[in-house]
Amino acid sequence: MKVIDPAERLLKSLGVTDPKEIDLEDIAFDQGAEVRYCNLHGCEADILGFRDTAIISVDRSRGHRRKRFSIAHELGHxxxxxxxKLQCRVEEYQPKHKQLAERKANGYAASLLMPHYLIKPRARDHRKLTFNVIEQFAAEFDTSLSAxxxxxVEADIWPCMLICHTRQGRKWFTQAPMFHDRWFPQSEMDAETTAFDVVFxxxxxxxxPQIIGADAWFDRTEARQYEILEQSKKTGDGEALIILTITDDRMIEEVPERSGFGRW
Structure with missing residues (x-):
């Protein structure tokens, strides 16, 4: 039986049919939580609850979209x-996190801010994922570029991978489920990639998006026969997001067409 996402279930119960209707303070009130903006030290937000009521405190010095994510994160808790009582370092949403509680709260926040039932129908109108498309969605859903x-990417509409790279190496990555998991990106950036000049x-x-040999990103010997699309965007000093998109369906086959391929 398919598990219904709790955040999406809540939105549907409130009759939300458009991203502009995702009013987090109203949603918090419906859930018995009051949102307060104040000066916090050591964390960006926290929640203190008793029985069926709670107070969510959010650092007033943060940016608008950061505050929205913080509220959604605390509603996840x-x-x-x-x-x-949890004091949270509400870090930018990432696909991996060391602490289970924070990962679950982040996942809830992502679903609350960008529910799949609103994201996917809009996403299918686009032939491929680019940063122009991402920026359109970020503006419509009032969310950060990286989140x-x-x-x-995780909506599984396009065969793509998202990588965050810094000068110290790969920070994190995530991929569409259809992007076969035998493709694991190298931890260090190849100088042949277009993203190299963005980071360094x-x-x-x-x-x-630019065409590049897949072996610039993947160390499997079979990568030599494929080309992929790469698009990068600077997100900070020495940091970039990179979208890799498969253009050859053989890359997402369960078993490579030719035998003998493997990782070095």
């Missing part, structure tokens, strides 16, 4: 972890 990019040079990124 309210759903999963009632009875506990929106992760949500769209002055470029702000690619306006359009």
């Amino acid at each position: 309210w759903h999963y972890h009632r009875g506990k 929106t990019a992760i949500r769209l 040079g002055q470029s702000v990124g690619d306006r359009l």
Whole structure:
């Protein structure tokens, strides 16, 4: 039996049919939580609850979209972890996290801000995922670029992978389920990639996806026979997001067409 996402179930119960209707303070009130903005030190947000009521405190110095994610994150704790006081380092949404409680709260926040039942129908109108598309969705759903990019990649509409790279190496990555997991990106960035000058040079990124050999990103010997699309965007000093998109269906086959391929 398919498990219904609790955040999406809540939105549907409230009759939300458009991203502009996702009013987090109203949703919090419906769930018995009051949102307060104040000066916090040591964390970006926390929640204190007793029985069926709670107070969510959010650092007023943060940006608008950051505050929205913080509220949604704390509502995730309210759903999963009632009875506990948690002070959260509400870090930017990432596909992996060391702590189970924070990962669950992040997942709830992503579903609350960008529910699949609103994301997927809109996503299918686009032939491929680009940063222009991501920026459109970020504006419509009022979410950060990286959180929106992760949500769209994991929606499994396109055969793509999202990587966050810094000068110290790969920070994290996630991929569409259809992007076969035998393709694991290298931890260090190849100088042949277009993203190299974004991370280590002055470029702000690619306006359009660029064709590049798959072996610039993957160390499997079979990568030599494929080309992929790469698009990068600068997100900070020495940091970039990169979208890799498969253009050859053989890359997403369960078993490579030719035998003898493997990792070095």
